[in-house]
Amino acid sequence: MLDAAQAVVLEGGASRLTLDAVARRAGVSKGGLMYNFPTKDALLKAMLERLVEHNRQAHADLCASLPDRPGRSLRAYVMNSVRALDLDDRVSGALLAVLNSNPGLLGPAAEYFNGRYAKLAADVPFERAALVYLATEGLWAQELFQLSPFTPRQRAQIVRMLARMAEDGLGAVKETVKRRKAKAGR
Amino acid sequence: MLDAAQAVVLEGGASRLTLDAVARRAGVSKGGLMYNFPTKDALLKAMLERLVEHNRQAHADLCASLPDRPGRSLRAYVMNSVRALDLDDRVSGALLAVLNSNPGLLGPAAEYFNGRYAKLAADVPFERAALVYLATEGLWAQELFQLSPFTPRQRAQIVRMLARMAEDGLGAVKETVKRRKAKAGR
């Protein structure tokens, strides 16, 4: 059922997330849907919770597959965010769905997102962590609203830069600048 | 009337943006509202257009008040974005209002936002411009959804860093790192 709800949001936007639509999509009657989720807010809450859990899990998995160096968690966050952008991710839809209706439901999710950063940035200097975090978040948002001014090639370049900055710090950018200058001088 | 619409969105969220509410707020009847905006989409479009124009103007003004050095435009963008966060800005509401209903209306606005970046980043190395741009956008989004994990002090620090990066490049970050280390060593 939650799958159906996410599908509906993905296809028709948050405004089309109606109980009837979800029920139809899930192959049950509206009454059946209301039995499992007594109210629409309950459904939204469940969607959001599953989304957060999914995100947490993906980050943990990715983190485990990376070498244990300082900045690993932050790097995993970057990679996880941009990977989600590639597939028509469920996250996007459900998030939009929630905040346009009941803003109070964001509470628990906000807690997660707030706590998330603290863990990400624990082993990276503050300014660098903040920069990488915000830029990633910005890239994600741009793509979500389809307002990104970057070409796919540029996006890939940015992602590489962010991933390197998460671990290597400023060296990554300096390297690139050097390389660009060398290239320009050629 | 557009003022009323923005006020409604700001107070009650995008979902409360109904024709009746706007009409009441504007002190006219619904018929009167419909006379000026024959359809709700027309109203949304007008709101969005005014918003874009407002943004463009604010950036231009701020740009003019800054010394003409490379990165001026980008720096003005940063300052303008974070200034908008301070007051309960109209932008936030109306933007949300539009994208949750008719996504097609974003077209013209998307054009503006796309073109905007090209001008901002014209006189700044690509990676640095992208980094500043995305981080600013990320900061703006975080604040908009009230999901920012930063304290006001941290936010101010980040803003200073971004503003410096817009013009001075990596020197800004390096400086700060140096200062931090010196401080820690004290």
Next chain:
DNA sequence: TTTACTATGCCGACCAGACGGTAAAGTAAT
């Protein structure tokens, strides 16, 4: 000046449809 006519701008009652939610009844397994 008066009168008749027209255009503009706005009003407010109304409509058809969609929405979230409820209730009674049914079904199948335990």
Next chain:
DNA sequence: ATTACTTTACCGTCTGGTCGGCATAGTAAA
């Protein structure tokens, strides 16, 4: 018979949009 679950049918409300009317002002003929 009880329980878990589903269906069908319905209700009250709200929404975007329509429609006929009304006041005002402008115009031009008398």
